[in-house]
Each structure stands twice: as C-alpha cells, then as structure tokens.
Amino acid sequence: MPMYNLYMGCSVPANYPNYEAAVMKVGEALGMEFEYMTDVACCGSPNLRSIDYFGWLVVNGRTLAIAEKNGHDIVTPCNGCFGSLKDVQHHLKHDEKDRSRVNKELKKMGLEFRGTVKVRHVIEALYTDIGIEEIQRKITRPLDGVGISIHYGCHLLRPDDVTEFKPEMLDALVRATGAKVVEYPLWKQCCGATVLPVNEPLAIRLARDKIRSMKEAGAEFATVVCPACGNQLDLQQVGLKDSYGEVYDLPVLLYPQILALALGINEDAIGLRMNRVPADSILPHLKG
Amino acid sequence: MTEAKQIAGPPATLVEPIDMSQLDSNFRDEIRSMPNGEELAACFACSTCTAACPIANQWKYKPHQLIRMILLGMRSEVLNSKEIWECLTCFQCQERCPQKVRITDILFDCKNLAADEGKVPEKILALAKELIDKGQLYVVTADWEREDLGLQPAVPGLSTDGIKQILRETRTGKLAGGGT
Numbered sequence: 001m002p003m004y005n006l007y008m009g010c011s012v013p014a015n016y017p018n019y020e021a022a023v024m025k026v027g028e029a030l031g032m033e034f035e036y037m038t039d040v041a042c043c044g045s046p047n048l049r050s051i052d053y054f055g056w057l058v059v060n061g062r063t064l065a066i067a068e069k070n071g072h073d074i075v076t077p078c079n080g081c082f083g084s085l086k087d088v089q090h091h092l093k094h095d096e097k098d099r100s101r102v103n104k105e106l107k108k109m110g111l112e113f114r115g116t117v118k119v120r121h122v123i124e125a126l127y128t129d130i131g132i133e134e135i136q137r138k139i140t141r142p143l144d145g146v147g148i149s150i151h152y153g154c155h156l157l158r159p160d161d162v163t164e165f166k167p168e169m170l171d172a173l174v175r176a177t178g179a180k181v182v183e184y185p186l187w188k189q190c191c192g193a194t195v196l197p198v199n200e201p202l203a204i205r206l207a208r209d210k211i212r213s214m215k216e217a218g219a220e221f222a223t224v225v226c227p228a229c230g231n232q233l234d235l236q237q238v239g240l241k242d243s244y245g246e247v248y249d250l251p252v253l254l255y256p257q258i259l260a261l262a263l264g265i266n267e268d269a270i271g272l273r274m275n276r277v278p279a280d281s282i283l284p285h286l287k288g
Numbered sequence: 289m290t291e292a293k294q295i296a297g298p299p300a301t302l303v304e305p306i307d308m309s310q311l312d313s314n315f316r317d318e319i320r321s322m323p324n325g326e327e328l329a330a331c332f333a334c335s336t337c338t339a340a341c342p343i344a345n346q347w348k349y350k351p352h353q354l355i356r357m358i359l360l361g362m363r364s365e366v367l368n369s370k371e372i373w374e375c376l377t378c379f380q381c382q383e384r385c386p387q388k389v390r391i392t393d394i395l396f397d398c399k400n401l402a403a404d405e406g407k408v409p410e411k412i413l414a415l416a417k418e419l420i421d422k423g424q425l426y427v428v429t430a431d432w433e434r435e436d437l438g439l440q441p442a443v444p445g446l447s448t449d450g451i452k453q454i455l456r457e458t459r460t461g462k463l464a465g466g467g468t
C-alpha cells in the first residue's frame with residue numbers, strides 16, 4: 001500500500017472541505033495511505049514568491065525537509081501548493097548557493113534540505129501509482145458518457161520542466177470514470193485567480209471566458225483540481241449573473257468527487273452539496 | 289486626385305524616443321543574476337511571448353517589450369509598471385519562448401526588486417501581513433462543515449509559528465512592519 005505525506009495547505013481545509021473529504025475517501029477506496037504532515041506551514045502562494053523569494057524558499061524548503069525525515073513522497077491536492085513546493089524543490093536542487101543559504105536557516109530548526117523526496121499532485125499519484133486499469137476495475141457506478149471539460153490549472157501544467165505533469169493524465173482519469181472529455185478552445189488558459197488581489201474585474205473576465213468556452217463546446221460539467229481554480233470557476237460563476245448578466249449553470253466538481261461517485265461513494269460523504277453551482281445533476285448520470 | 293497629406297510632427301511609427309540618460313545599464317545584469325534570469329539576453333524579440341499572453345492586449349507594456357526594456361536598462365519603468373503585478377503567473381509566455389527565456393520567472397524577479405524598494409500593491413501587502421500575523425492565508429471558519437464530513441475541525445498538522453518566525457526575519461517582515 002503506497003504511503004504518502006499528505007500536504008493539505010490552508011485553502012483546501014478552509015474553503016473546500018468537500019475536496020479534502022473526496023481525496024480521503026478515494027484514497028481509502030484505492031488503498032492509498034495518506035498521512036497528514038505535521039508541523040508544516042502554509043506555502044505562501046505565488047504572492048509570497050513575488051515579494052520575498054528567499055522567505056518563500058525557506059518556508060517551502062522547511063516543508064520539504066520535514067517530509068525527508070520519513071522519506072515518503074509529498075502529495076497535495078492544491079495546484080498552488082504543488083507549484084510552490086515543486087518550484088522550490090527544483091530551484092534548491094539546481095542552485096547550490098541558495099541551497100546552502102536555505103540550509104543555514106533550516107539548520108537552526110534542526111532540519112536539512114537534501115532533495116530526496118518527490119513532490120506530487122494527488123492526481124498524478126492516482127494516475128501513476130494506482131493506474132487507470134486498477135481504477136476502472138474498482139468502479140461500480142460508471143458515468144454514462146456525459147461531457148466534462150477539464151481545467152487543469154496553470155501551476156499544474158507549467159513550467160513543464162518543473163511540474164513534470166502531462167495533461168493526458170487527467171484526461172485519462174476523467175475517461176476512466178465513464179465520462180467523455182469535452183475539449184474547448186481556451187483549455188490552456190488561466191482561471192485568473194492570481195490577479196484577483198490587484199485587478200478583480202480582470203480576474204472575473206478571465207473566469208467568465210473560461211466558463212463560456214467550456215459551455216459553448218458542449219460541456220455539461222467542468223472539473224478542477226485546485227481550490228483557487230474552484231473559486232474562480234465555481235464561486236465566481238454565481239456572481240456572473242450580476243457582473244455580466246449571464247447565467248451558465250455549469251456545475252464544477254473537484255475531480256476526486258467525480259471519481260468517488262463512480263466508485264460508489266455516497267454524495268454526502270464528499271460534500272457534493274457544498275459545490276456553489278448545484279452539482280447534484282451529475283447523479284442521474286451514474287449507471288448501476 | 290488624391291493629394292499626399294502633410295503631416296505635422298513626427299511620423300506615427302516613431303514611439304516615444306528613449307532618453308539614454310535615464311537608462312540603468314546594470315539592470316540587465318541584476319536580473320541575470322537572479323533566479324532563472326540567465327537566459328534573458330537570448331531574447332531575439334520575436335514577440336511569441338506576447339502572442340501567448342492572455343492579457344497582453346490590455347497592457348501598455350507587452351511581455352516582449354518588458355524583456356526588451358530590461359535589456360535596455362529601463363529599470364524604473366519596469367519596476368513601477370502595473371504589468372509586473374498583473375501578470376497571471378500562468379507561464380504561457382515562458383512555455384512558448386523559442387529562446388528559453390524564463391519570462392514569468394523574470395517577472396517574479398522584477399516584483400522582488402520592486403518589493404525591495406517597498407513598492408507592493410496594497411492588497412498584496414495585506415496578504416504579507418496576514419502571513420506574518422496568522423501564519424496562513426486562509427483560516428477555517430466553518431468547522432462544522434468539516435465535522436459533517438468526518439474531518440478534524442482544525443487543519444490537521446498546520447503549524448503557523450514556523451512560517452511566522454521565518455518570515456519575520458526576511459523581507460516579508462520588513463514589508464509588513466515587523467508583525468505583531
């Protein structure tokens with residue numbers, strides 16, 4: 001049974017307990033042993049990277065060093081945390097000067113960064129360690145071919161030499177549930193989350209363009225794998241009625257919620273009712 | 289019948305001439321010495337980055353221009369621009385650059401330089417304060433929702449002291465005024 005250091009960050013537990021619950025349920029059903037990391041800090045988000053690169057290196061270097069103590073890979077369900085941890089890991093592995101500067105700070109805490117554990121998104125661990133075949137074998141209530149558009153999220157995909165993630169992984173995972181992947185023109189585009197603090201109307205426009213692009217391509221549902229993307233595509237969608245006079249009614253599910261349903265897990269156990277755009281219309285699409 | 293119109297003033301193609309005395313020739317080396325700034329000088333001004341950028345159309349300075357401005361030494365224009373802060377950090381420009389210029393990373397470097405001079409947008413500064421005061425960006429408020437789902441009420445394993453201690457000693461601490 002694969003063991004993981006589970007790094008939740010602060011946004012998933014605070015804003016998306018439904019995501020957290022779905023990850024835990026899916027892990028249980030597929031035999032992934034998730035152990036919450038202890039004594040770890042918030043990753044600081046790209047905002048911390050913008051204003052205090054060194055502080056960002058130390059904070060995330062510390063989390064990496066804590067994981068190295070038991071040697072298990074870190075998995076996280078948040079693209080922001082994933083991007084921060086992955087980028088810091090990459091930088092500290094390639095820049096000796098910064099590594100020794102960071103290690104000098106970590107030493108005061110009795111820690112050392114050596115770069116011996118991997119940082120992974122929960123989605124990639126599902127794809128690589130469990131695998132599509134095994135997942136399909138465990139599915140008891142497959143979807144009926146309903147069309148789902150995927151928003152991967154920038155920090156999951158790029159820069160690809162750092163993230164080492166391929167969009168095909170999530171495509172395959174969505175198809176494994178029996179759903180159809182609906183491609184759409186703006187598939188690579190940003191959800192706008194990062195610009196929210198400095199230009200809110202721009203952030204809302206970007207979210208709206210994405211939702212519109214999915215809807216026009218014929219998607220009945222959308223899926224995301226990040227709380228910040230969830231905020232933009234699900235929560236902001238509700239506000240489009242006022243800002244744009246537009247109603248899309250495109251339910252947005254966190255991918256592990258979809259997988260959990262297909263694995264026969266009850267919708268209340270994964271907080272389906274907490275999704276902002278009502279998402280229970282997915283239930284009639286489950287077979288069996 | 290058409291008559292060549294006499295246009296007064298400089299031709300429309302001539303943009304604001306650059307005032308050489310305002311340039312900072314060290315700026316390019318400063319950026320090149322920062323994380324992932326090495327490839328800066330490889331830029332051959334193809335504008336692919338701008339074509340890839342989802343918001344360049346509403347910027348005065350497009351991504352390829354920002355790179356050119358850094359190479360020219362237009363330090364103050366770059367560091368005071370709203371563009372560096374509006375960048376989505378979506379890495380689309382960086383992914384497409386044929387010269388492997390790490391544009392998004394370089395814009396992060398620019399923001400760090402601006403922050404070092406205390407130039408940080410108000411709401412980003414508020415986030416820095418949040419990190420120093422609370423040690424996290426989001427705090428659980430609806431613990432009953434977590435309990436309904438069988439999750440621990442507080443965030444499991446999150447230490448807020450570690451990050452506070454670190455960031456008080458680094459630039460965040462200075463920006464946020466030392467914290468509480």
Ligand code: SF4
Pocket residue numbers: 330331332333334335336337338351352355384385386387388389391
């Ligand atoms: S894509 Fe690269 S080479 Fe082309 S203008 Fe942009 S930074 Fe320069």
Ligand code: SF4
Pocket residue numbers: 337340341342343344351374375376377378379380381382391392
């Ligand atoms: S990272 Fe910034 S500059 Fe580059 S494409 Fe995205 S928004 Fe434009």
